[in-house]
Every structure is written in C-alpha cells, then in structure tokens.
Amino acid sequence: MDALLKWMKSPEAQKIADAAEDKAWNEFQQQFPRADRSKFASEANFAKNHTASAEIFFKNSSGLSTSVFGSDKRYWSPQMKTALGLDDVNGFPYQLPLKTKKALPIPAVDFTEAAPSIKKIFNSPIKI
Numbered sequence: 001m002d003a004l005l006k007w008m009k010s011p012e013a014q015k016i017a018d019a020a021e022d023k024a025w026n027e028f029q030q031q032f033p034r035a036d037r038s039k040f041a042s043e044a045n046f047a048k049n050h051t052a053s054a055e056i057f058f059k060n061s062s063g064l065s066t067s068v069f070g071s072d073k074r075y076w077s078p079q080m081k082t083a084l085g086l087d088d089v090n091g092f093p094y095q096l097p098l099k100t101k102k103a104l105p106i107p108a109v110d111f112t113e114a115a116p117s118i119k120k121i122f123n124s125p126i127k128i
Contacts, residue, residue, distance in 0.1 A: 008046055016052045017044035024054035028068060034085025040068065058083060 007013055021042040028035065044054045057065035058080045066080060076084075 004046070004048060004050075007050065013046065013050070013052075016050070017046070017054070020044045020052040020054040024056050028056045032068075032084045032086070036083045036085070039083040041065070 021044050024042055025037075028040070029037075039059055041057050041059055042054050043057060044052045046052050055070060056068045058068060059065055060077070060079070066076070068084075
C-alpha cells in the first residue's frame with residue numbers, strides 16, 4: 001500500500017489524474033453547458049491498478065460537497081440546480097430543456113377518427 005501512495009505523488013500519477021479530471025470536466029460541460037464552474041470542484045481517485053477516475057462536486061456554502069454524477073437528481077438543492085444552470089425550468093425535469101443531438105419524431109395522430117374500442121384491441125389476434 002505504501003508503494004501506491006508513493007506512486008500517487010509521482011509526475012506520472014499526476015498526469016493520469018489530470019487526464020481523468022479533464023475527462024470529467026468535459027462530460028460535465030457537455031451535460032451542463034450553462035453551469036457556473038466556479039461553484040464546482042473535481043477530485044481524482046486512484047485504483048490499485050494505477051488508473052484514475054474523477055468526480056465533479058458541488059461546493060455547498062455549508063462546507064459540504066455533493067457529487068454531480070453520483071447523487072440522486074431528485075434531491076439536488078435549489079442552490080445546486082442554480083449553479084448547474086437549471087434554475088429556469090420551473091419544476092420540469094431538467095432533461096426536458098436540454099437540447100438533444102437529433103430531433104425526436106412526433107407521430108401524427110388523426111383526431112377525426114374514432115378511437116378503437118378496448119374490446120376490439122384485446123380480442124384481436126396477436127401478430128408476431
């Protein structure tokens with residue numbers, strides 16, 4: 001274990017940690033383009049096999065940190081949502097206002113036709 005701790009202080013380890021943090025920041029920026037980065041911090045963690053992963057944390061005013069990708073979005077504080085640039089969605093799930101890479105198709109529905117009865121739907125043979 002002492003060898004791992006010694007290695008973690010080496011320039012090679014620092015390069016690996018920096019790369020992991022850069023990747024985490026890029027993913028963060030892609031998912032939250034309007035976020036205030038000054039309210040977040042990154043932290044790299046090493047595994048025994050000398051690889052690193054990084055996490056982005058929201059720095060709360062009370063001194064606590066909340067993981068952005070590792071926490072349940074339902075319990076994010078209003079301050080965290082504001083820092084992420086999600087405060088103007090007025091209660092809608094934040095995924096809705098985000099732009100998607102391609103438009104989702106919306107099927108046309110003819111409302112002039114009568115809807116099929118439930119009996120007709122469930123009594124029809126199943127086609128495989």
